[in-house]
Amino acid sequence: MLLAGFVAPIASDTAQNFDTLFNFLTVTSIILFAVTTAFGLYFTIKYRRRTENDEVPYIDGNHWIEWGSIFIIAVISAVIFVWGLIDYRYQIAPKMDEYEVNVIGRQWSWTMQYQHGASLANQLVLPIDIPIKLVMKSEDVLHSFFIPAFRTKQDVVPGIFTTLRFTPNKVGTYNLFCAEYCGTDHSGMMGEVIVLSKENFQNWKNGLMKIPDYVKKAGANIAANSSDTRGGNNTSRGAIDPPNSNNTSGGTSMIPMAEKGKALFISKTCSTCHSIDGSRLVGPTFKGLWGSMEETQDGSKVKVDENYFRESLFEPMKRITKGYPPAMPTFKGQLSDDEIRHLIAYVKTLK
Amino acid sequence: MSAHEVNYLEEYKGKSFFERLMGWIVTYDHKRIGMLYLVTTLMSFVIGGVFALLIRTELWTPMKDFFDANTYNQIFTLHGAIMVFWFIIPAIPGALGNFCLPLMIGAKDVAFPKLNLFSYYLLVIGMLINLYGVLSGGIDTGWTFYTPYSAQTSTSVIAMVSGVFIMGFASIFTGLNFMVTVHQLRAPGMTWMRMPLFVWAIYSTSLLQVVATPVLGITLALLVMERTLGIGFFDPALGGDPVLFQHFFWFYSHPAVYIMILPAFGIISETITTYARKTIFGYNAIAYSSIGLALVSFFVWGHHMFTSGESWWANALFSAMTMFTAIPTAIKIVNWTATLYKGSIVFTTGMLYTLGFLLTFAIGGLTGLFLGSISSDKHFHDTYFVVAHFHYVMVGGTATALFAGVYHWFPKYTGRMYNELLGQLSFWFFFIGFNVTFFTQFVLGANGMPRRYFSYIPEFQDLNQISTIGAWLIAVGVFISFSNLIISALKGAKAPANPWGSKTLEWTDTASPPITHNFVQDPIVNAGPYEYGRS
Numbered sequence: 069m070l071l072a073g074f075v076a077p078i079a080s081d082t083a084q085n086f087d088t089l090f091n092f093l094t095v096t097s098i099i100l101f102a103v104t105t106a107f108g109l110y111f112t113i114k115y116r117r118r119t120e121n122d123e124v125p126y127i128d129g130n131h132w133i134e135w136g137s138i139f140i141i142a143v144i145s146a147v148i149f150v151w152g153l154i155d156y157r158y159q160i161a162p163k164m165d166e167y168e169v170n171v172i173g174r175q176w177s178w179t180m181q182y183q184h185g186a187s188l189a190n191q192l193v194l195p196i197d198i199p200i201k202l203v204m205k206s207e208d209v210l211h212s213f214f215i216p217a218f219r220t221k222q223d224v225v226p227g228i229f230t231t232l233r234f235t236p237n238k239v240g241t242y243n244l245f246c247a248e249y250c251g252t253d254h255s256g257m258m259g260e261v262i263v264l265s266k267e268n269f270q271n272w273k274n275g276l277m278k279i280p281d282y283v284k285k286a287g288a289n290i291a292a293n294s295s296d297t298r299g300g301n302n303t304s305r306g307a308i309d310p311p312n313s314n315n316t317s318g319g320t321s322m323i324p325m326a327e328k329g330k331a332l333f334i335s336k337t338c339s340t341c342h343s344i345d346g347s348r349l350v351g352p353t354f355k356g357l358w359g360s361m362e363e364t365q366d367g368s369k370v371k372v373d374e375n376y377f378r379e380s381l382f383e384p385m386k387r388i389t390k391g392y393p394p395a396m397p398t399f400k401g402q403l404s405d406d407e408i409r410h411l412i413a414y415v416k417t418l419k
Numbered sequence: 420m421s422a423h424e425v426n427y428l429e430e431y432k433g434k435s436f437f438e439r440l441m442g443w444i445v446t447y448d449h450k451r452i453g454m455l456y457l458v459t460t461l462m463s464f465v466i467g468g469v470f471a472l473l474i475r476t477e478l479w480t481p482m483k484d485f486f487d488a489n490t491y492n493q494i495f496t497l498h499g500a501i502m503v504f505w506f507i508i509p510a511i512p513g514a515l516g517n518f519c520l521p522l523m524i525g526a527k528d529v530a531f532p533k534l535n536l537f538s539y540y541l542l543v544i545g546m547l548i549n550l551y552g553v554l555s556g557g558i559d560t561g562w563t564f565y566t567p568y569s570a571q572t573s574t575s576v577i578a579m580v581s582g583v584f585i586m587g588f589a590s591i592f593t594g595l596n597f598m599v600t601v602h603q604l605r606a607p608g609m610t611w612m613r614m615p616l617f618v619w620a621i622y623s624t625s626l627l628q629v630v631a632t633p634v635l636g637i638t639l640a641l642l643v644m645e646r647t648l649g650i651g652f653f654d655p656a657l658g659g660d661p662v663l664f665q666h667f668f669w670f671y672s673h674p675a676v677y678i679m680i681l682p683a684f685g686i687i688s689e690t691i692t693t694y695a696r697k698t699i700f701g702y703n704a705i706a707y708s709s710i711g712l713a714l715v716s717f718f719v720w721g722h723h724m725f726t727s728g729e730s731w732w733a734n735a736l737f738s739a740m741t742m743f744t745a746i747p748t749a750i751k752i753v754n755w756t757a758t759l760y761k762g763s764i765v766f767t768t769g770m771l772y773t774l775g776f777l778l779t780f781a782i783g784g785l786t787g788l789f790l791g792s793i794s795s796d797k798h799f800h801d802t803y804f805v806v807a808h809f810h811y812v813m814v815g816g817t818a819t820a821l822f823a824g825v826y827h828w829f830p831k832y833t834g835r836m837y838n839e840l841l842g843q844l845s846f847w848f849f850f851i852g853f854n855v856t857f858f859t860q861f862v863l864g865a866n867g868m869p870r871r872y873f874s875y876i877p878e879f880q881d882l883n884q885i886s887t888i889g890a891w892l893i894a895v896g897v898f899i900s901f902s903n904l905i906i907s908a909l910k911g912a913k914a915p916a917n918p919w920g921s922k923t924l925e926w927t928d929t930a931s932p933p934i935t936h937n938f939v940q941d942p943i944v945n946a947g948p949y950e951y952g953r954s
Binding site: 076082085086089090093096097100101104105107108111112115116117118122123124125126127128129130133134137138141142144145146148149151152153154155156157159160208209210212214216217219220221222223225226227228230243245246247248249250251252253254255256258 | 488489492559560561565567568571572655656659660661662695696697698699700701702703704726727728731734735738739742743745746749750752753754756757759760761762763764765766774777778781782785786788789791792793794795796797798800801802865866867869870871872873874875876950951952953
């Protein structure tokens with residue numbers, strides 16, 4: 069309410085939740101500030117020095133005032149803490165039928181990889197009203213994926229996968245910023261989030277529709293603006309096609325990530341030790357593996373997610389599933405981040 | 420007249436230039452060392468302020484106005500690093516703490532005068548090493564030195580962090596010195612509960628300096644090892660964890676926020692009682708809440724990292740602890756406001772800065788609630804909202820209190836009065852300029868402008884221009900203020916021993932400026948520090 073319509077529209081469930089809390093925080097702060105200031109102002113005017121020998125009383129405290137203000141501020145902070153925690157728990161909780169997109173951050177551009185094989189530079193095309201899960205990783209330094217219209221962000225870190233969840237609920241084009249300082253062109257690491265209706269999104273995905281014209285224009289504006297400002301080394305926006313990314317349409321001839329993963333699964337000889345039909349070979353089967361809780365040899369539990377999968381490839385001896393021999397070789401230096409994402413996409417299909 | 424009764428500024432009067440110079444640069448007198456710190460840190464403030472003006476001026480438009488992105492990144496890094504490590508951390512303990520603390524507890528000096536001088540020179544050496552870093556490639560990491568960027572950039576990271584490392588030791592030794600001084604050198608009758616609240620505040624600060632600063636030293640040493648020896652503490656390619664650096668860094672730097680603000684609380688307790696001629700409301704509450712804040716500050720560092728990928732329960736824990744800090748902070752504001760009740764309030768420059776502090780610090784504290792709550796921080800983190808918040812605390816809080824303190828103790832430092840009219844004028848420029856600059860940035864941040872941005876989307880231009888105008892108003896205020904202080908120090912009217920009618924020992928028991936050995940007769944204390952309204 070207090071922010072809507074200025075620069076950052078409210079365009080997701082997370083943004084709606086944020087704005088409710090933000091309004092509460094703002095109103096509460098204004099009241100607290102007004103009350104203390106009113107007292108302070110009243111005292112300074114009323115008790116201003118009139119003569120050098122003003123009589124002053126000796127008042128060294130009052131337990132009611134001390135404990136009363138402790139009580140009030142404790143209650144208010146507790147409410148804010150719990151409210152923020154509930155919203156945050158909702159934000160990070162996995163939703164039903166999430167649509168997953170991989171995000172790669174590098175100095176100084178974003179790449180969005182779709183499961184069906186499309187890859188976009190600095191543009192994230194999303195359907196409306198479908199819960200989105202971004203799985204993000206950096207290739208170099210820290211970045212942070214920030215969409216003000218969704219009122220949320222998540223750092224993009226080298227070496228681990230981080231996730232960001234939200235459900236866009238308004239069609240439109242929104243700013244995407246890098247919020248974690250990442251060097252020379254940090255402020256040029258901008259992009260767009262384009263939320264389409266469900267049909268349009270399907271059409272885009274199937275290569276029947278290009279990203280609408282109004283979006284291209286906005287993209288061109290930012291690109292023109294940023295080359296004015298910084299000259300030269302800015303990254304290209306959606307309107308300007310980089311040679312190896314299909315930027316204007318979802319495309320039909322692309323190879324889905326899971327298929328690339330399947331090819332790797334065979335060529336890297338994973339299939340020698342891991343079955344896909346539930347049978348036991350040297351290592352655990354991949355069927356139904358994704359998202360399950362595995363017990364490791366020291367008895368602790370670990371959820372099979374992007375980070376555990378990556379760790380098992382690079383440091384296989386760190387957490388071995390209970391009951392299996394330590395036979396897995398390390399793939400450190402042999403698999404690129406892209407290949408790992410493809411393998412993950414494949415393993416996810418083995419339900 | 421015996422040498423003991425000469426005031427500390429005139430100790431070498433009539434001696435050769437060389438002797439007078441040595442009297443300053445190798446002095447063990449806490450008052451002279453305090454003066455050295457005061458001049459050094461206020462000069463740092465001016466240098467850091469020039470960088471701030473460069474930042475704000477470049478941001479007048481989203482285009483490249485004066486310099487390119489790389490230069491901009493170096494400038495905001497230097498602004499942050501200089502303001503934090505050269506100014507805010509050493510300023511109040513170094514300048515006012517050194518000068519006032521022994522006087523306030525009735526001591527002749529600090530416990531270890533030579534260590535005190537050594538600490539000052541460590542600060543200077545650290546600064547010189549930083550200066551070498553600036554000349555040999557600069558630094559563009561931001562004052563937080565986050566890895567992996569700081570491990571990869573080609574700028575002079577090692578010279579900068581080595582300087583900070585050495586300045587860290589200046590901070591540790593100062594803290595140690597003050598703690599021992601407070602424990603050992605209080606005048607007869609000066610019980611803990613009769614100590615002025617400024618002494619309590621410096622004591623709490625010292626505790627933090629001694630306990631937290633070594634962690635920064637170790638962290639920066641690890642970073643240097645990573646850069647020079649290629650040991651992968653933080654680089655994921657070498658098996659390190661880039662987020663680990665943030666944990667280490669904030670484990671120091673969050674307590675450091677209280678190293679910066681606690682002494683300011685101490686100043687406010689002194690000025691508000693003096694200028695309202697009222698005893699402090701809730702002495703115990705203020706004293707204990709300083710210690711409480713110092714302790715809690717060790718368990719909140721994770722709130723700088725809500726978006727870093729920490730586990731949810733770590734975020735929850737840090738958010739809860741952060742909310743806890745609201746309580747001691749609120750207690751202080753309530754107590755200071757209540758102190759004004761039925762007082763006899765005079766609006767000197769020192770008091771104006773004090774009242775300005777109450778307003779801006781309240782806003783800084785309240786906006787902390789917005790950032791302490793995890794879900795709203797997911798939006799505000801790394802935006803101008805955060806920039807505005809910590810400037811409200813660090814400038815609206817600490818720097819404003821420092822100026823209140825400088826004007827308050829100026830007659831004691833120099834033996835001369837400052838120009839009241841110019842002082843008040845400087846306040847209004849500073850106060851209005853400050854709010855114009857930084858309140859605007861709350862709005863910018865809430866609308867999503869990220870920090871450390873050389874360029875921005877055109878929609879943000881109007882607010883950025885308002886903010887830039889505010890920055891120049893602050894500059895005018897500071898210029899008036901410093902001109903006033905310099906001219907008055909040389910030509911001001913002679914100050915009486917106790918121009919404000921204060922009740923603490925540095926005003927009641929010694930002249931302005933104090934004699935070299937502080938007191939003609941060793942003070943004996945038989946009452947509290949703020950006995951206004953009691954005959």
